[in-house]
Amino acid sequence: MEGSTLLVLGPNAWLLLAVLLGLAAVVWRTALGRSPVQMLVAGVRALIQLAAVALVIAWLSDKGPLAFAFVALMFLVGVWTSGRRVAPDGRWWLAAVPLAAGVVPVALMMFAFGVLPFSALAIIAVLGQQIGGAMTSVTLAGRRIRDELALRQGEVEAAVALGFPWQAARAMVGRPVAGEAVLPSIDQTRTAGLVTLPGAFVGMILGGAAPLDAGLIQLLVLVSLLLVNAGAAATTLWLSCAGAWTRPRTRPRDIPAGKTPR
Template sequence: MDNSTLLVLGPNAWVLLAVLLVLAAVLWRTALGRPPLQMLVAGVRALLQLAAVALVIAWLADRGAWAFAFVALMFVVGVWTSGHRVAPEGRWWVAAIPLAAGVIPVAALMFAAGVLPFSALAIIAVMGQQIGGAMSTVTLSGRRIRDELVLRRGEVEAAVALGFQWPAARLMVGRGVAGEAVLPSVDQTRTAGLVTLPGAFVGMILGGAAPLDAGLIQLLVLISLLVVNATAATATLWLSCRGAWVAAGRLNGAFPACRRFPGL
């Protein structure tokens, strides 16, 4: 095997990719009752996007300033993706708030400490992971809080009847589930090196980096993601408890059961 790659690449790899994608689509449809086209489109998009991104990153290698433009594109796509998952017919653009709240302060700290250099490859790699983590957290926490508020609407109304304001009443219900979106990051950090070997760590080892240096870099990434995701979940909870996702006059759209909450 070529020691520059983790897996053996060649024609068999492409055949296996197609088989795995079709298998995933079949399971998505037969076991989970979801449209198989979603899975197929996701796989094809990933192929095309990774190919395009590889070319863009190669072009940006010595153009540090342009890296921020590419990161901005990542951010916009992340807002669009998570926003439409949480509020498909509501104020989906509100997702920009928790994403920015999670990513910008942590990235600023890394720049200020001199840990993250003004290198295109470093900026795209690190901030891309942070945006991706925040995007997943906003999606999971936003949907989970939304569903919990609908399921336990009686508790919210009871709290309001006792004198609580609507945001405070929703907070008592939503707070317990908001943090669940951060648990995958916590588990990934706890089990790093035991259950999984993060991709950046393996890539640096294959690239010839010293094991301790690779470990420290990966640790910085993992811990930064904990802060990013925890902040994104907190901001999502705050916005959800104040009805920020719901467009005025469209309470029956993105959040169908929100019409039951007069204060939303």
């Protein structure tokens, strides 16, 4: 195979990027009724950020301890991104809880088993994927639960009137939809090698790694993401049902059964 990349790069690649981003913005505006600026800004930011990150990672390649500082920055950006999606007017910083609940235990297990080496490139690549997966799960689960609780508030109040605690009443509504945030990860894992070839797997094959080794590494990444995303979604459910994202004027536990919160 000629070249070191799967796609042919050059001036046409940059032209195609502009066309794809422009068309995405048009569909986003005309079919979905959203501001095209969001789509355009996302594409430009991705370009700038990827260029900067590539330079930083190259500089960190032989500086293992500093990789954790970069991962911490990634974590903070993930908290800001997910938190502002779930609770734009509330305690958005609490997104750090489900993100950490998903990522930290899995990362510690990978270090403990000796699977993840103390190499800057490995740490950034693996933990970066896990933070990204957890961020997506927190966003999807948090917004889905929030909307469902607002839509079915009457059912929650009815359960409280029957004697259920507020958190348990909310969980009856939120739990069935919280797991939907993990479905994309499950589908990606189920169809790996059949519908999609994950980027890490393809990159290792092109880099000369043995196919079985590449497959095992990609499987570790995919399965670790299942636990990361499930843990993040479960913690998001707990926070949502506890009413932690907002600061209510009257705490649910102070409201007698049969009464509705103000």
